[in-house]
Amino acid sequence: MENKKILTVGIAAYNASTTLTHTLKSLLLSEILNKIEVIIVNDGSTDDTQKIAEKYVLKYPHTVRLINKKNGGHGSVINKLIQTANTPYLKLVDADDTVEKKGFVSLINCLENCQADVVLSPFYLANLKNNKKIEKGYLINNKKNFEDNKICVFKDYYKKLDPALHSITYKTELLRKSDFKVDEHCFYEDTEYALYYFLYAKSILMLDKPVYCYWIGNDGQSVNIENRLNRRNQALNIVLNMISFYENNKENMDRYKKIFYMNHISALIGFSYELLMALPSEKIAKSESKKFDTKVRKISPEIYQYFGNGDMGGRKIAKIIKLFRITNWNGYFIVYKALNSSMVNRIKMV
Structure with missing residues (x-):
């Protein structure tokens, strides 16, 4: 049988x-x-x-x-x-x-x-x-x-x-x-x-x-850095979808689920800014980071404020982005020049 x-x-x-x-x-x-x-x-x-x-x-x-x-x-x-x-x-x-x-x-x-x-x-x-x-x-x-x-x-x-x-x-x-x-x-x-x-x-x-x-190790994989950068809009949209998911379902979450999702989404947001900072053009990186930041705030003011407070890393980039928010993104060029190479290496390792 x-x-x-x-x-x-x-x-x-x-x-x-x-x-x-x-x-x-x-x-x-x-x-x-x-x-x-x-x-x-x-x-x-x-x-x-x-x-x-x-x-x-x-x-x-x-x-x-x-x-x-x-x-x-x-x-x-x-x-x-x-x-x-x-x-x-x-x-x-x-x-x-x-x-x-x-x-x-x-x-x-x-x-x-x-x-x-x-x-x-x-x-x-x-x-x-x-x-x-x-x-x-x-x-x-x-x-x-x-x-x-x-x-x-x-x-x-x-x-x-x-x-x-x-x-x-x-x-x-x-x-x-x-x-x-x-x-x-x-x-x-x-x-x-x-x-x-x-x-x-x-x-x-x-x-x-x-x-x-x-x-x-296959150059055609979606996690290859060139593919990540070329398909960054898709990656960013997934993060925005996760933020919308949280907003649409948070009434059904107890506090444990809320913290779980806020922590993970915060980490995803941080990685998104790092991905954009790995772009070869500072001008494009800054422009797209500002647009992404505006979308995050529009979808969920709660997640926007929570960003950087989770337990999954990303606090360094969160501090930088929060400073940009205060200064209307002035000084991005300096930070980009200092971090671009390290962000490229980080994305390669993920």
Whole structure:
């Protein structure tokens, strides 16, 4: 008798013919095949992504499904997967990333007896050029950056949580009941996915084994600094969306959720100013920073005033921006000249 499947792994695949096989091989482990479903969403690829996916559907008909759709961006894939997942839990894996066998099997075994709204696990940041792996956690102000198989309530960790798409496994029911949709046809919407759905999350299972392996070093990735700068308007819009999300939902938040969201949004705002300060033109950097600052104030005077008071860093840039606000942005050129190089290096490291 086939065991009940517990986890849906959703794969966002766009022109992923060179990496999809590697991703699938890491997932399709014999010891857990009957416990997972893998949904490959082919987001309008023009290469052999569909053909590769079809081979795996034929080979693993009880585990692998393929959905072909018009290109709508990573966010559209996330929204589609939330609608179509057939198991209690959903984890997203990009078609150029992999999972770690030990951590992945352990995750699935834990999920079989899990009722938590969110499951968090460490992940690896791995470099394609030298295969070096760095372990990343999901907590701040914590020596290990993760906990050892611990169930907690949100209010006990609201100031420590630092979730990312790579560390998150959501309860599918939570995603559907929340009824939020992340932005489509844009990049950096993973920030929305990592934060929106915590609004109604109460219980969290924290694991200690890395599950996800996030491969970086590809010049075409959205986190590449040139791409970040070229797509900065999309990144800034995501931050503005997060501010609007807070304003639209703060009446449904207790004080723990309010502080959680204000801290994260404050950090996102700070990174936005740093990103703009990494631009090669001081004139453009100043102009766009002023416009962004005006939009933040218009959407949420509360967040505008709170900026820099959170526990997630960014206080240095916040002090600078608050001084600019007082002086009508006089002196930006001097600060830009002093910090531009360091901001470029910082963005490269993120």
